[in-house]
Amino acid sequence: MLREVVKQSASLPSNSKILIFGGGFSGQHIANAARQLGAEVLCSRRDPTKKGADFAFDSASKTVISDKHFHGVTHLISCVPPAKNGEDPVLKKCGHIIKNMPLKWAGYLSTTGVYGDYKGGWVTEESDVHPSQNRSIRRLACEQKWEALGVPIQILRLPGIYGPGRSALEAVASQRNSMVYKPGQVFSRIHIDDIAGAIIHLINLFSKDICPRIINISDSLPATNIEVLSCAANLLDIPIPNIESFESASKNMSPMALSFWQENRKVSNHKLCNDLGYKLIHTDYRDGLKDCLMSNQSN
Secondary structure, X not given: OHHHHHHHOOOOOOOOEXXXXXXXXXXXXXXXXXXXXXXXXEEEEOOOOOOOOOEEOOOOXXXXXXXXXXXXXXXXXXXXXXXXXXXXXXXXXXXXXXXXXXXXXXXXXXXXXXXOOOOOOEEOOOOOOXXXXXXXXXXXXXXHHHHHOOOOEEEEEEOEEEEOOEOHHHHHHOOOOOEEEOOOOOEOEEEHHHHHHHHHHHHXXXXXXXXXXXXXXXXXXXXXXXXXXXHHHHHHOOOXXXXXXXXXXXXXXXXXXXXXXXXXXXEOOHHHHHHOOOOOOOOOHHHHHHXXXXXXXXO
16 A cells, blocks of 8 residues: 555655656556655646646657656656557657756666566576567667666566556456466566555665666566466455466467466566665565455455
């Protein structure tokens, strides 16, 4: 829950003003936490009438962002994915402005998909990147474009993101999902509380000149699809979904869903949690799903 992020986080540097491109699931959570920790925050959404929209940013439109939104900005976060042509929407529209801003820190939210397939092995920030999925290839290209911009940037690589209202609880409750079994296949994930908490932690470290270039933000327990869905069903006290072999289930998967099963890796958070001292709020999916359940029940 957001209060846990605020409870364990140090206040942000004085006079911080954070500009967030992409005010969706993660962006809104980061914005809300940063505001409670003393920062002024401006957050974009494609639709300016949606909750949490401080300004409109839509790469597909001709909307021009006012210069006033960049005035006094000290920190910048981009949660916006690449366009289908591989371009970074934020850099395409605003790169000429961003590169001349006196930023103290910038963060680009990327994906651990850039590592590609490691046959179930562990990946660290020092692992070779060899993405095979087109979306991950585009992400890696955008990482490189942000690094070439010349701003104080950190690349934050995230696995599967979940949180209240968007977790295995909803998948199980819908009764539309079977549990897919593929021998040796695991997935890494991260709760939105720890995305926000880790970013705030990294911003504060950066102000002390502790600034690694790339950081994996992942929980401590990669797990199978069966383990996660079983945990969700038990928390909801409903029957565990039927188990289906990957060979069978794959026949009805969309190309996007199928692509997630074509790579297998465990994402290490050693740098974040051991080297940089971040304490996870939700160390694994079991604790994270309990939080999601409590949050859903309180709303």
